Amino acid sequence: MIDRRPALIIRPAGAADILTAVRFARQKGLLTSIRGGGHNIAGNAVCDGGLMVDLSAMRSVQVDPAARRATVEAGATLGDFDREAQVFGLATPVGINSTTGLAGLALGGGYGWLSRKYGLTVDNLLSASVITADGRLVKASPDENPDLFWAIRGGGGNFGIVSRFEFQLHPVGPQVYAGLIAYPLEQGQAVLKGFREFMASAPNELAAAALPRKAPPLPFLPAEVHGRNIVAMVFCYCGDPARAEAVTGPLGTFGKPYGSLTGPMPYTAWQQVTDPLNPPGARNYWKSHNLTFLSDRFIDTLIGFTERLPSALCEMPLLSLGGQIKGFPADSTAYPHRDATYVINVHGRWEEPGQDEQVIQWARDLWSATEPDATGGIYINFMTSDEASRVPSAAYGPAWKRLRQVKAQWDPDNFFRINHNIPPAG
Structure with missing residues (x-):
């Protein structure tokens, strides 16, 4: 999917090395990309024929x-x-x-x-x-x-x-109350409507996501369920442990689950629980929407596309936002999407190059079908490399003009441009 070949790679040990790299690239007129953790869906860490500054050795x-x-x-x-x-x-x-x-x-x-x-x-x-x-x-x-x-x-x-x-x-922590509840897709409408109603009054200590996908081979699910279409409720509660079961219990009442695993667990372990669902080397294509409400139409559309998942690795995490995210002024940072109550990120994920066209089209079709229920905004970290035209309005909206002014002050030549680019004003 991303196949770019830098001419040079530098792996700095500290800020002095980064300074040297930037000065060298400027002197030589080299296109420059920056690699942090290497997780970017658009592949912005890598450039063709230029200098890649790989920060992966700086992990203190x-x-x-x-x-x-x-x-x-x-x-x-x-x-x-x-x-x-x-x-x-x-x-x-x-x-x-x-x-x-x-x-x-x-x-x-x-x-x-x-x-x-x-x-x-x-x-x-x-x-x-x-x-x-x-x-x-x-x-x-x-x-x-x-x-x-x-x-x-x-x-x-x-x-x-x-x-x-x-x-x-x-x-x-170090313990949080977290878990996953796997419902059959056939109960998807009731599950997603229950999720919608429950999260409208849930305490800020609770975050939850609906996860339509095929059931992975989790040990707490019967073998015959593996590979079936499901809607999972995935949640983490970081509040008073004495209230954890009472607060999170309703998430298990939206239908009759195939199975569940919930309870206290180390926060560090919970932070790793989705890692196996993101295998290194898989092919990925994402499409994302911000939403303020989960309409019945949106729920029906999401269930319909889950019925025809093109790959066992595809999934559509629908994460609850709100809470304290909305507690900061809208213009306090350059992130402009504090109005969003949910975000859906359509993960087209597969392994065989022969499926490229099929999975990408499925993701695009799902995105288009749910667009009428979206805000029009998008989280910049979920944007793929083919969405440059959406950066001004969808990614930054009201922050765009000020961002361009700041860019003109700090990078008037647009040296840092291997990214979802903000051109300098002028």
């Missing part, structure tokens, strides 16, 4: 438990971050796949199981060290270069290379 995570802060290098994965913070019973909202790179996630906004309680990843970013297009190392924070700080919190890698992040941490 330093936690100050007294201040509840963490300093994280740009090559760290979510797993690296979670393991270090959880030693002290601390965490911050990040994504739901432990192999994801923290840098790319954060620069696009970042959300996961803790976001309804504590906001987006960028809402918990305190400062960042940024290597700029003209070869300087600067700090971005509310007090230093606040325009740059605003822009990198949702504006992606358009404004420089972040070498280090400082995050606010919160008490979480």
Whole structure:
């Protein structure tokens, strides 16, 4: 799917190496791409014939438990971050796949199981060290270069290379109450309508997702269920353990499940639970919508497309948002989608190149069929490489004009352009 060949790859050990790489690329006129954790669906980590700055060796995570802060290098994965913070019973909202790179996630906004309680990843970013297009190392924070700080919190890698992040941490775990409940697809309408009604008044400590897909070979599901179409309820509760069963119990009452596995478990283990569903080397094509409400029409459409999944690896996670994400002002960061109550990310995923056209068309058809129920916005980290025309209005909307102004100040030549690009104003 992504087959690009850089002429040079540099793997920095720290900010000084990144500065050297940027200055060298500028002097030689080299196209430059940035690799953090290597999880980007659009393949923006890699360029043809230029220089790839591979940050994967920079994975240090330093936690100050007294201040509840963490300093994280740009090559760290979510797993690296979670393991270090959880030693002290601390965490911050990040994504739901432990192999994801923290840098790319954060620069696009970042959300996961803790976001309804504590906001987006960028809402918990305190400062960042940024290597700029003209070869300087600067700090971005509310007090230093606040325009740059605003822009990198949702504006992606358009404004420089972040070498280090400082995050606010919160008490979480080390045990959370989480699990998965697998319902037959035949009960899908009742399940999704129950999910809709339940989440409308659910506490912020609970995040949940509906997951239509084929049942994977999970040990708590009967063998005859493996491979059948299901709608799973997947959830994580980070609140008072004494209330966990009462709060989450209704998620198991939307129908008659095939099976379930729920209960207390280490937060770090829960953060890895979806990793096997994202096998390395699989072919991927995503399409995504933000939604404010799950209409009956949307639910019917989603069930219909689940009935004709083109691959056993395809899935459509429908994640509940809201909560504290909406508790921050709409213009507080460059992430402009705080109105969304749900996000659906259509994961076209398969293994054989011969299925490319079939799976991609299925994903596009599902996206088109559900477009009437969507806000028109899209989370930048879910955008594929063929959606450049949607960047101004769908990805950034009201933030677009200001982002272009900040880009003109910090990268007027558009040196950092292997991304969902924001061209400088002018």
